[in-house]
Amino acid sequence: MSGVVTQASELTAAWVSSALGVPVREVRAEPVGTGQIGTVLRLHLDADPTTAPATVLAKLPATDPAARAMMAGVYRTEGRFYADLAPTLTVRAPRCLYVAVADDAASTGDVVLLLEDLAPRQQGDQLAGCTPEQARVAALNLAGLHGPRWCDPTLLDVEGLTLNGPDDAALLADLFAPAVDLFLESLGGELALVTDEDAATLRACVPVIEEWALRHRERFAPVHGDYRLDNLMLPPEAGPGSELDVVAVDWQTLSLALPARDLAYLLGTGLEPGLRRTHERVLVEAYHRALLAHPRPAADGYDLETCWADYRLAMLQGPLVTVFGCAYGTRTERGDAMFAVMLARSCAAIRELGSLDLLAAD
Known part of the structure; x- marks a missing residue:
């Protein structure tokens, strides 16, 4: 399964299980921030704590079509950072648990990230x-x-x-x-x-x-x-x-x-x-x-x-x-x-x- 998802409703237990590579029984999502640039959700995971974190952050494109079109390039840039550059650097950034960048992300903004939840920093x-x-x-x-x-x-x-x-x-x-x-x-x-x-x-x-x-x-x-x-x-x-x-x-x-x-x-x-x-x-x-x-x-x-x-x-x-x-x-x-x-x-x-x-x- 996995692949690129762009809607909060698509962050199902089955999809998250596939993305993380571990069984997840249930996912509960809550919004983080105002969503002006993109959609950020904290995902509470019902899963074995020895194999999966209790929470992860999901980053999706903005739901507003105009904002999404305007920001498509920067979504791709962030996706490329986590996919291609972060593993070659020693800068401390959120640990990336999953990243998918669509081939046409520069125009569509179709990028999804699952990142380490940094709370309580x-x-x-x-x-x-x-x-x-x-x-x-x-x-x-x-x-x-x-x-x-x-x-x-x-x-x-x-x-x-x-x-x-x-x-x-x-x-x-x-x-x-x-x-x-x-x-x-x-x-x-x-x-x-x-x-x-x-x-x-x-x-x-x-x-x-x-x-x-x-x-x-x-x-x-x-x-x-x-x-x-x-x-x-x-x-x-x-x-x-x-x-x-x-x-x-x-x-x-x-x-x-x-x-x-x-x-x-x-x-x-x-x-x-x-x-x-x-x-x-x-x-x-x-x-x-x-x-x-x-x-x-x-x-x-x-x-x-x-x-x-x-x-x-x-x-x-x-x-x-x-x-x-x-x-x-x-x-x-x-x-x-x-x-x-x-x-x-x-x-x-x-x-x-x-x-x-x-x-x-x-």
Whole structure:
């Protein structure tokens, strides 16, 4: 049986038994989240506890046809991550118990996942921010995403994974400028959530974003693309040896790009500016040490100063993702507040680190 199912009603005991390869007598499903991007269900399994977990998470396409058509490509991307990439990496992601990607998933969105249930781990809070220790744990996990396949040319053979080229960068620039206008009209106007200083920094990113997108294409790895606190399941108390407990979820935005984009996005949007200023050098050094534990970046001679320069340059990932997320995503009160905080933190980092100066200098 198994195969691809796309409706909650199809998650029967017979189908789950076939997918997991163990007998399941009964399945009870309950929704998780709001279902705006896709359908996530917690499946309670009546099965032998020695052969099957008590619960698993099922991810299906969105039930709304318009949302499903729009998100088809990202469903396929996440399916390919679990099917093809995750087994070759050491990043901590949910353990995948079953994945099926339809041949026409890029247009239909027909992808199904059964994943490890991460409860009782706690989701990070983007609004509240994180501690330096939580940032360290999350940064070390990133080394397991970037290091194993660092500059691996065979990544280009994975369906759906490409490096941005000139046409992609030009399209990004064409979309970014109006998205910035929409973002500032929405959050900087009546809501007054964006300061004049941050608005000026954001507008200064517009004319350089095309060049930024193409910078250092010779250094690439799988990047999460939205590696922020809301997409991380953190241990209640991160401490020495706890890095295996941080789990990155929501792999729909996976791509190939400069690896430091994930690191800059994490630290730039997750740490309050004062904490970032105090701890970012140490955190980048910790990430770099963990990265060099993998043969590929070590063999490439990826030194700490180059890593630090990449981190400074990559800080534009913060406003880029924030602007698109706000301008084209579903608006909520918490979302507006979160995007404003993310922009303020990342724009402060851009100014303090001289990120735009790196583009002007070359």
